[in-house]
Amino acid sequence: MKRNRELLAIWPKIADLRQSFPTSSQLPLLEQGARVRMNGFGRERHPHYRGREGTIVGVGSPGSCRVQFDDTKTPVAIYRGYLELVPAIGQ
Template sequence: MRRVAYERDLDPAWLNYGDRVRMNAFGLERHSTYGSREGVIVGMGTPSCVRVKFDDRVTVQAIHRDYLERVSGQSGAASTGRAS
């Protein structure tokens, strides 16, 4: 289990708490109603899903991580105040 957490820390493409995200092209192809919405990752669901609070929504959505991309210039460490 520790090895998995270590690999996540090394992979810059891995989505973390506090990252600003939006739907990527694959996600929009599958779920076009999300459009250009952006949100923040507020939790982790299953190993393949993250919980996202979109800016214009009240509820949190569980979204498969393959459907999301990080918004440019944002990272979990920067947005949550954690040191790298």
């Protein structure tokens, strides 16, 4: 009984966290060949990739893209919600 009350107490916090994640309709349209970089949320979660740009070379799991960063030899799978398109020159 005590455990149920504890779970009910934290449930609103969990619901708030779920709302902060983008839904699939809010994610940018990322396709093979697109130039991308980490967005603010991605930079926070993976500071190692901060400031890097790369090209999408394929699709990983349904929610991820395989990205070949400019300074690496092998692509990495990254959650689509962590990526943003790099603006084209002149935009």
